[in-house]
Amino acid sequence: MWKEPYQIRTMTRKEVDLAIEWAAQEGWNPGLHDADNYYAADPEGFLIGLLGDEPIAVISAIRYTNQFAFLGFYIVKPEYRGQGYGIQIWNAAMQSLQGRNIALDGVVAQQENYRKSGFHLAYRNIRYEGTAATEVAVPSVKDDVTIVDARTYAFEDICAYDREFFPAQRRTFVKTWLNQPDSQAFVLLKNEPEHRDRVVGYGVIRKCRNGYKVGPLYADTPDYADQLFTALKSFAFPSEPVYLDVPEVNPQAVALAQRHQMTASFETARMYTGAEPELPLERLYGVTSFEIG
Known part of the structure; x- marks a missing residue:
């Protein structure tokens, strides 16, 4: 019986x-403007698998540098699962990232396959x-720090701070992420004379299909993280769901979520093909995105 040809190409x-x-x-609750941000x-x-003219599989294989990449969006249409189409687009993505340390956030059901x-x-x-x-309140910030709209602050300083928490520079993405519609971004600045205007926290909240997601959420201390998270939450419409993706290895991040009655x-598993990057996980309170890191 003749079968439609299976083609894999860039989206x-x-x-x-x-x-x-x-x-x-799939229930991943993407942001309203994630397509622009991720692209x-x-x-x-981004790769797509087509059977004839019908899209049946997708995956993202983001090349940040020649050393680091991130895999995500590994989805096969339900009626085509278990027929070998998924592994073909997976192999194409892995081939495109050859020579790099590849990261992903794997759902529980796929983690054993990723190990293979x-x-x-x-x-x-x-x-x-x-x-x-239930009521929008003006966020309270302590005297030793100032909170400012990230869109009005020095972009290069924000990029430098983001680089501390991510294995690669991602200037183009950060600029788009900061300036997306239906979102708010804040930086927390140190007020003490010897540290004036030094970034000690950075976070973004964006509108999603359901509620809002906060990410990233970076801060130098648990107190700064709490102040920043409280300020970001004030952007959300009262009583709407708010989500925060927390690295479990940071107990202060888990405590923050629980303190806010979350x-x-x-859950996902952060996995790598190479050595785990040395990142300040004790200051990482919220992951930017499970899809692209």
């Missing part, structure tokens, strides 16, 4: 919208869910 920008829609159907990270980093492809567990990320305050609802 167009419009096809990234399809990947986002499939992610929503900016690497326009050549050379990934090893670094730590778990836990998605916590809570709700915004409950665990989902």
